[in-house]
Amino acid sequence: MPIYKKLSMLLLTALLPAIIFAQNTVSGKVTNASGSPVNSASITVAGSGKGATTNNDGSYSFDIANGTYTIQVSSVGFITQSKAVTVSGDASVDFVLAESFGDLGEVTISVGSRNQQRTRTTTPLPVDVFTAADLKTTGQATFDKALQYRVPSFNSVNTPVNDATSLLDPYEIRNMGPSRTLILVNGKRKNASSLIYIQTSPGRGEGGADISAIPNEAIKRVEILRDGASAQYGSDAIAGVMNIVLKDRGDQGVLSLNSSVTHKGDGAMFGLTLNNVANIGSKGFLNYTIALSNQSLANRPGKVDAAGEAADFGASLSSVQSFLSAHPDAGNINGQPATAAAKFLINGGLPLNDNSEVYFNAAYIFKKVNSFANYRTPYWRPTDFGLLTPAGQTYQGYVPTFEGDLNDYHATLGLRSNKNNWMTDMSFTVGGNKQLYTVANSVNRGLGASSPILFKPGGYDFAHIVGNIDATKRITDKLSLGLGGEFRAENFGITAGDTASSKTAPGADSFPGIPESSESTNTRFNFGGYVDLGWDVTDKFLLNGTIRLEKFSDVGTGRSNYGNQSSFGNNNTDDQTSFVWKLSSRYKASDKVIIRGSASTGFRAPSLHQINLQLAQASFVPGQGIQIKGIVNNRSAQAKLLGVPTLKPERSTNLTFGLGLNPSKNLSITFDYYRIKLKDRIILSSEISAGGTPQSAQLDAVLNSNGIVAVSFFTNGINTITSGLDFVAGYRNLGLGNGKLNLNLAGNYQIQNELDGGLSNVINPTLIKNANKSVFDFTQEALLLSSRPEYKIIFGGDYAVKKVSLNLNNTVFGPTTFRQSGLDANLKTVFKTKIVTDLGASYSFSKNVDFGVTLQNLLNVLPEWEFKALNAAGETVLRDPAQVKNNSNLITFNQRYNIVTYDGSHFSQLGLTFAANLSIKF
Numbered sequence: 001m002p003i004y005k006k007l008s009m010l011l012l013t014a015l016l017p018a019i020i021f022a023q024n025t026v027s028g029k030v031t032n033a034s035g036s037p038v039n040s041a042s043i044t045v046a047g048s049g050k051g052a053t054t055n056n057d058g059s060y061s062f063d064i065a066n067g068t069y070t071i072q073v074s075s076v077g078f079i080t081q082s083k084a085v086t087v088s089g090d091a092s093v094d095f096v097l098a099e100s101f102g103d104l105g106e107v108t109i110s111v112g113s114r115n116q117q118r119t120r121t122t123t124p125l126p127v128d129v130f131t132a133a134d135l136k137t138t139g140q141a142t143f144d145k146a147l148q149y150r151v152p153s154f155n156s157v158n159t160p161v162n163d164a165t166s167l168l169d170p171y172e173i174r175n176m177g178p179s180r181t182l183i184l185v186n187g188k189r190k191n192a193s194s195l196i197y198i199q200t201s202p203g204r205g206e207g208g209a210d211i212s213a214i215p216n217e218a219i220k221r222v223e224i225l226r227d228g229a230s231a232q233y234g235s236d237a238i239a240g241v242m243n244i245v246l247k248d249r250g251d252q253g254v255l256s257l258n259s260s261v262t263h264k265g266d267g268a269m270f271g272l273t274l275n276n277v278a279n280i281g282s283k284g285f286l287n288y289t290i291a292l293s294n295q296s297l298a299n300r301p302g303k304v305d306a307a308g309e310a311a312d313f314g315a316s317l318s319s320v321q322s323f324l325s326a327h328p329d330a331g332n333i334n335g336q337p338a339t340a341a342a343k344f345l346i347n348g349g350l351p352l353n354d355n356s357e358v359y360f361n362a363a364y365i366f367k368k369v370n371s372f373a374n375y376r377t378p379y380w381r382p383t384d385f386g387l388l389t390p391a392g393q394t395y396q397g398y399v400p401t402f403e404g405d406l407n408d409y410h411a412t413l414g415l416r417s418n419k420n421n422w423m424t425d426m427s428f429t430v431g432g433n434k435q436l437y438t439v440a441n442s443v444n445r446g447l448g449a450s451s452p453i454l455f456k457p458g459g460y461d462f463a464h465i466v467g468n469i470d471a472t473k474r475i476t477d478k479l480s481l482g483l484g485g486e487f488r489a490e491n492f493g494i495t496a497g498d499t500a501s502s503k504t505a506p507g508a509d510s511f512p513g514i515p516e517s518s519e520s521t522n523t524r525f526n527f528g529g530y531v532d533l534g535w536d537v538t539d540k541f542l543l544n545g546t547i548r549l550e551k552f553s554d555v556g557t558g559r560s561n562y563g564n565q566s567s568f569g570n571n572n573t574d575d576q577t578s579f580v581w582k583l584s585s586r587y588k589a590s591d592k593v594i595i596r597g598s599a600s601t602g603f604r605a606p607s608l609h610q611i612n613l614q615l616a617q618a619s620f621v622p623g624q625g626i627q628i629k630g631i632v633n634n635r636s637a638q639a640k641l642l643g644v645p646t647l648k649p650e651r652s653t654n655l656t657f658g659l660g661l662n663p664s665k666n667l668s669i670t671f672d673y674y675r676i677k678l679k680d681r682i683i684l685s686s687e688i689s690a691g692g693t694p695q696s697a698q699l700d701a702v703l704n705s706n707g708i709v710a711v712s713f714f715t716n717g718i719n720t721i722t723s724g725l726d727f728v729a730g731y732r733n734l735g736l737g738n739g740k741l742n743l744n745l746a747g748n749y750q751i752q753n754e755l756d757g758g759l760s761n762v763i764n765p766t767l768i769k770n771a772n773k774s775v776f777d778f779t780q781e782a783l784l785l786s787s788r789p790e791y792k793i794i795f796g797g798d799y800a801v802k803k804v805s806l807n808l809n810n811t812v813f814g815p816t817t818f819r820q821s822g823l824d825a826n827l828k829t830v831f832k833t834k835i836v837t838d839l840g841a842s843y844s845f846s847k848n849v850d851f852g853v854t855l856q857n858l859l860n861v862l863p864e865w866e867f868k869a870l871n872a873a874g875e876t877v878l879r880d881p882a883q884v885k886n887n888s889n890l891i892t893f894n895q896r897y898n899i900v901t902y903d904g905s906h907f908s909q910l911g912l913t914f915a916a917n918l919s920i921k922f
Contacts, residue, residue: 002521002881003870004686006066006647007646007847008538010178010562012576013247014400015352017558019748020775022092023737024060024063024065024066024087024088024089024091025062025063025084025085025090025091025740025823026061026062026064026071026090026091026092026093027060027061027062027090027091027092027093027111027189028059028061028093028094028095028674029054029057029058029060029094029095030043030054030058030059030060030061030073030095030096030097031058031094031095031096031097032096032097032098034303034317037054037057037058037059038058038075041053041054041058041060041073041074041075041097042073042074042075042129042131042220043062043071043072043116043134044071044072044074044131044133045064045069045070045071045072046069046071046072046082046250046251046252049063049331050063050064050772050800051131051133052732053129053131054746054806055662055666055668055732056663056880057665059665060726061732061733061739062501062800062804063735063739063801064087065087065802065803065844065847066087066088066320066775067086067087067846068084068085068086068087068162068847069084069085069086069087069847070082070083070084070085070250070251070252071084071085071093071232072249072250073095073097073517074220075097075422079258080248080249081095081096081097081200082249082251083095083096083531083746084495084498085822086425089555091806092322099510104249105164105369105819106766108579108790110761117672117836117888118259124448124542124544124584124585124586124596124598125225125226125227125486125584125596125598125655125656126225126226126227126387126596126658126670126672126726127161127223127224127225127226127408128222128223128224128226128676128728128804129150129221129222129223129224130150130151130221130222130303131215131221132216132219132220132221132247133306133786134150134217135150135222135760135806136852136917137798137809137839137840137854138150138341138809138838138854138856139260139840139852139854139856139917140330140616140856140915141258141260141269141271141293141839141915142212142216143211143212143214143215143216143219143244144156144169144171144211144212145212146216147171147211147222148349148907149172149318149809149811149836149838150794151224151746151793152746152792152793152794153173153226153316153724153726153748153749154171154172154173154224154590155171155788155792156169156170156172156201157169157173157202157705157904157905157906157907157908158335158336158904158908158909159199159201159202159333159364159895159903159904160335160900160901160902160904160909162293163193164402164404164437164656165195165197165199165201165308165408166339166369166371166402166404166728167195167367167369167404167435168193168195168208168210168212168406169212170197170201170202170203170208170685171203171208172202172208172239173224173226173239173240173242174226174239174240174268174674174676174721174722174724174748175750175753175785175788176196176238176239176404176676177206177208177239177784178206178208178721179192179206179207179236179604179807180231180234180238180239180604180608180648181208181237181239181240181241181242182234182235182236182237182241182242183208183209183211183242183244184239184241184242184243184244185214185232185243185244185246185361185363186243186244186245186246186347186359186361186412186413187243188210188414188427188429188466188749189233189429189431189464189466189486189488190211190244190410190431190432191209191410191431191432191462191463191464192207192208192209192462192464192607192609193207193208193209193210193407193408193431194207194435194460194461194462194493194609194809195207195433195434195460195462196457196607196609196610196613198236198608198631198684199259199782200614200616200779200820200821200903201783201903201904202783202784202787202903202904203656203783204749204780204784205610205682205684205714205784207607207665208367209428209667210406210408210433211242211244211368212243213276213343213363213365213408214343214345214363215255215273215289215291215343215345216273216347217245217246217256217273217289217291218224218247218275218347218892219245219246219247220245220247220248221243221245221716222242222243222244222734223243224240224241224243224245224531224750225240225241225242225868226239226240226656226672226674226726227240227598227600227654227656227674228240228582228600228602228652228654228656228676229241229582229600229602230548230578230580230582230600230601230602230604230652231530231546231547231548231580231581231582231600231601232530232532232546232548232582233356233603233684234486234526234528234548234550235355235476235526235550235603235604235605235649236580236604237602238602238603238604238650238652238654238676238678239480239676242549243553246287246347246361247275247277247287247289247343248277248287248347248349248575248707249279249283249285249287250277250279250285250287251279252921252922253274253275253276253921253922254269254274254275254276254412254919254920254921254922255272255273255274255713255919255920255922256272256273256274256275256917256918256919256920257270257918258270258272258293258915258916258917259466259915259917260856260914260915260916261272261913261914262298262910262912262914262915263297263860263911263912263914264296264298264334264911264915266296266297266299267295267296267297267298267335267336267495267910267913268295268296269293269295269296270294271291271292271293271827272292272293272296273289273290273291273292274289274290274291274293275287275288275289276288278548279389281350281351283357284348284349284350284351284703285348285349285352285356286346286347286348286858287346287347287348288344288346288347289343289344289345289346290343291341291343291344291345292342292343293339293340293341294339294340294341295335295336295338295339295340296337296338297335297336297337297338297370298336299333299334299335300334300335300899300909300910301330301332301333301334301335301896302329302332302892302895302896302898302899303329303330303331303895303898304324304328304329304330304894304896305885305894305895305920308885308886308889308894308895309324309330309377309379309894310379311804312497312894313377313379313380315379315812319378319379320379323377323378323396323397327377327396329896330377330397330894330896331375331377331397331399332372332374332375332896332902333375333399333827334370334372334896334897335910336908336910337369337370337372338369338370338371339365339367339368339369340368340372341366341367341368342365342366342367343349343363343364343365343366343836344361344363344364344365345361345362345364346360346361346363347360347361347775347828348360348361352415352481354417354665355417355418355442355512355692356415356416357415357417358414358415358418359412359413359414359416360411360412360414360476361411361412361414362409362410362411362412363407363408363409363410363411363423364406364407364408364622364650364880365407365408366405366406366407367404367406367408368403368404368405368406369403369404369406370401370402370403371401371402371403371404371438372399372400372401372402373399373400373401373402373442373510373511374399374510374893374896375398375399376397376398376399376509376510376723377397377708378395378396378397378597379384381397381398381509382470383395383447384397384398384443384487385443385449385451386449387443387449387451387453387638388441388443388453388591391775397440398441398443399441400439400441400442400508400509400510400511401438401439401440401441401442402437402438402439402441402510402511403437403439403440404435404436404437404438405435405436405438405440406433406434406435406439407432407433407434407435408432408433408434408558408684409430409431409432409433410429410430410431410432410465411425411429411430411431412427412428412429413427413428413513414426414427414428414468415427416664421450421473421474422470422472422473423471423472423473424471425468425469425470425471426468426469426470427466427467427468428465428466428467428468428469429464429465430463430464430465430466430469431463431464431466431469431507432461432462432463432464432691433457433461433462433463434460434461434462435459435460435461436456436458436459437456437457437458437459437511438454438455438456438457438811439454439455439457439508439509439510439511440453440454440455440508441453441454442454442455442510442511443508443509443626444500444501444504444507444508444509445506445509446504446505446506446507447500447504450538451500452500453473454512455497455498455508455513455678456497456498456501456503456512457496457497457498457502457507457508457512457513458494458495458496458497458498458501458502458513458514460492460493460494460495460513460602460609461491461492461493462490462491462492462493462608463468463490463491463497464488464489464490464491464606465488465489466486466487466488466499467486467487468484468485468490469484469485469486470482470483470484471483471484471825472745473622477536478535478536478537479533479535480533480534481528481531481532481533481534481538482530482531482532482533482534483530483531483776484529484530485527485528485529485530486527486528487525487526487527488525488526488527488528489523489524489525490524490525490608491521491522491523491608492521492522492523492607492608492609492612493520493521493522494514494518494519494520494521494613494872495510495514495517495519496513496519496614497513497514497515497516497575498513500513501513501879502514502515502516503515503516503738505547508898514615515615515616517614517616517865518614518615518616519834520612520633522608522611523608524552524553524608525552526550526553526605526641527550527551528548528549528550528551529550530546530547530548530549531546531547531550532544532546533545533546533650539588540547540588540813541585541586541587541744542585542586542587543584543585544582544584544585544897545581545582545584545585546581546582547580547581547582547908548578548579548580548581548604549578549579549582549902549903550575550577550578551577551578551584552577560583567858569789569814579602580600580601580602580603581601582599582600582601583598583600584596584597584598584599584600585590585597585598586630587864591661592662592663593659593663594659594660594661595651595659595660596657596658596660597655597656597657597658597861598654598655599653599654599655599656600654601651601652601654602649602651602652602654603649603651603652604649604652604682605648605649606647606648606649606650606682606714610631610647610684610714611633611634611635611647611715612635613633613715614630614631614632614633614636614710615631616629616630616631616632616638620836629708629709629710629711630711630712631684631711631712631713632649632711632712632713633713633714634646634647634713634715636713638706638708638711639713640689640769641702641706641708642699642702642711642713642765643765643766643767643768644715644765645716645745645765646717647682647714647715647716647797648716649678649680650678650679650680650681650716651678651679652676652677652678652679653676653677654674654675654676654677655674655675655817656671656672656673656674656675657672657673658670658671658672658726659671662692664730665774666732666733666734667729667730667731667732668729668730669728669729670727670729671725671727672725672727672728673723673724673725674722674724674725674726675721675722675723675752676721676722676723677719677720677721677765678720678721678722679719679756679849680716680719680763681716681717681719681720682714682715682716682717682720683714683715683717683718683775683776683780684712684713684714684780685711685712685713685714685715685717685775685782685815686712686774686775686776686777686779686780687710687711688703688711688712688768688773688775689703689709689710690703690704691771691772691773693771693772695771695772696771696772697774698757698770698771699767699768699769699770699771700771701769702808702888713775715762715763715765715775717764717775717776718756718761718762718776718829719755719756719757719761719763720753720754720765720785721752721753721754721756721815722750722752723750723751723752723753724748724749724750724751724752724753725748725749726746726747726748726898727745727746727747727748727749728744728745728746729744729745729746730742730743730744730745731743732745737801738801739799739800739843740799740800740804741797741798742797742798742799743796743797744794744795744796744797745793745794745795745796746793746795747791747793747794748790748791748792749790749791749867750788750790750791750814753779753785753786753788754785755776755785759774759776759781762775762776763775764901777817777821778821779817779820779821779826781819782817782818782819782820782828782903783818783903786816786817786818787817787903787904787906788814788816788906789813789814789815789816789906790814790816791812791814792811792812792814793810793811793812794809794812794813795808795809795810795812796808796809796810796838803843803844804841804843804844805842805843805846805852806839806840806841807838807841808838808839808840808841809837809838809839810835810836810837810838811835811836811837811838811907812833812834813833813834813835813836813906814833814906815830815831815832815833815908816828816830816831816906817830817831818831818901818903820890820891820901820902820903822872822886822890822903824871824877824887825870826869826871826873826874826877827867827868827869827870827874827877827878827887828838828863828868828870829866829867829868829891830865830866830867830868830903831863831864831865831905832864832866833904834861834862834863834864834906834907835861836857836907837857837858837859838855838856839854839858840852840853840854840855840860841853841854842917847921848922849918849919849920849921850918850919850920851916851917851918851919852916852917852918852919853908853914853916853917854914854915854916854917855912855913855914856912856913856914856915857908857910857912857917858912859912860911860912861890861911862899862909862911863899863900863906863907863909865901865905866876867884867887867888875896891903894920
């Protein structure tokens, strides 16, 4: 029996007898000043990781060992309250919360509305709330990976071929891409990353905020609105909004030591985090977090196929076999890159008087990632010009390294006040992300023996400045008003690489540098304003409506070759100005049944990255002159020649309908249907090159006469429809032995995620369309629409007995589909449905010391794919072992990436991982 299975069985055997021990239960009720229950309030025990969420009747309970604790209750729209409680048996502790729209410990807006605050089950929109304890039990080292195993509609996974993608894994909600979920920190817009994904991986052509930059230990809770919210928040909120609420006041600091290692002994991680707070007076505080971590390389190469190598590189089979006999994996390194990170974050506030307060938060993150390109075997690169092989040693090829340095920061300063029944919030936010790259152990073959072996291929930077003014007022007992405005200035820069990496063709081997002609600095600003009305028609029936107007103005400056012109909309005011609206409603059919729904329009402005990114290489080819290949922005001369229009905003129509059920005090169920129709979706096009056919004669003439070999560009290329179902159920306080068990079940099922009208409805420029070519091919269709799980289900439970807590979590990853470039047109690649099981246990040595272990992917389940035939011709291919092998080699680079293929999979390929955590409160 494998060692990890023995360890798993041993741990289970040791922990099962714990159910015979008695357990102290702390329970109570949370109400407001009028005696009404406050549901979905967050109950936390300072420094212990214990806690609960109140039910519809305001009741809560949790189990804990003997000791003296500080119990804290918080809910959006109420003043946070704490009580010191000594537990020596079952205890009852009630709380009465005072309403406040401006308490220092709370975010003053709800992700469901820009108006009055409502609890999770009374809002007309689906909102999930996850506490710090929920994230901790996953055992995952970063925030994005913790969400992967807590939120069914959220997906994020490492890609096997990384380059710059290794700095920030693509993530998304409801399979809508990373750029369509707006990320907030304490209710304020977080800056986007400077990276846009151009690899053949999920999320290609898009970018998003770096949520992995936020330390888990700094997070109090996470609020996820699963509904379009452009009317409330502006661009990027088509799929939903994620609000990361930072820790505030408290009575204890925590020092956490985290470590993990895979069952193969690689990928070791060690992290040290300090979270502490200084309370200032009765309401002020300064909470700070310092997190340091180091993650080593985890490698999962496959056994390379010699026949495939010989065919691909034109080498003799004997020479390939000779090399592979000593290096079966061809020296390739892929899996999880080595990463070192330092994260610093503060969150604070100070009352000015009884009606006003100042709040602030700031973070700085430095991350360094070391990954590898494909190994350059001797039959691929016959020489390194004597630059990389030590003297006296036989040349055996080389493996270029890709190193990325990331700096990410954000900061907010704000003032909240409550005067004359007006609750106002004014804030100023800055944020930025900069990435610079290094390629080492490589050569520029165009320079030969004079080539350096270390290159600086350039990088990217993005920054924004945001000003917000928001105000709400309760006009009557039934009617409330919210209004506000936002000003945002953005800057996106492209830094060219050094001369050796880019100017001399073909550039640095593995990652040619950014050419000087692509270097640019690009800016724009926008202004948006909204009005929000909430009407409690009756005690049971609520209506909420929002309208928003937002206008963009773009200017290109600096060493750009593109001129000072509007970046999108072709100077058309209608395209630069977005008017959107939202109407939502909730009806309480009874105390146990809530009906809710919404209809809205939304938009996403093209990012500065998509407007300005250019990575085209202009190379001199003897006898053929200058030739251009790569990515050109759609304001370039090459794009104009192809008839590519300037970018305009994406437009969406969102519909949501759901039910909230509370059959009993401890059982809650929500069920929501959603449909998102997206028009003019921005994509990074497929590569356009000459076709050599009569139909493509006109296109070929344009390309050949202008030296264009093959180019891609961003364009409003497709319309899509995404629909599905979200299901969330929880049962708390289920008696088991002398303790209580909490169960949860959540799932996301994708009904549609497809092109509106199919491939025939792709929006192609006329010249490209007439050549029977398309900006959108099967590969892109898979990466954007079918490469995430068709469904995802999370089922788990936690059980606490005396000083021992257990949690078991199962995540079902549904099938995903790829149609890789070059794959037989009659086949598709399908990743099979798999269940990943995580088991965790923690032990409280005292009220100040906790130790926990998590067996991630307990049963060592790995991604598994197979070919599926699309038609009878495909069935014929599958009956021929030689054709199957050829196609398998194609999508795995001759088996280098045999577990996840070259384009990635639906969950990690690392298998069983052992994680441990030690928390010391002080």
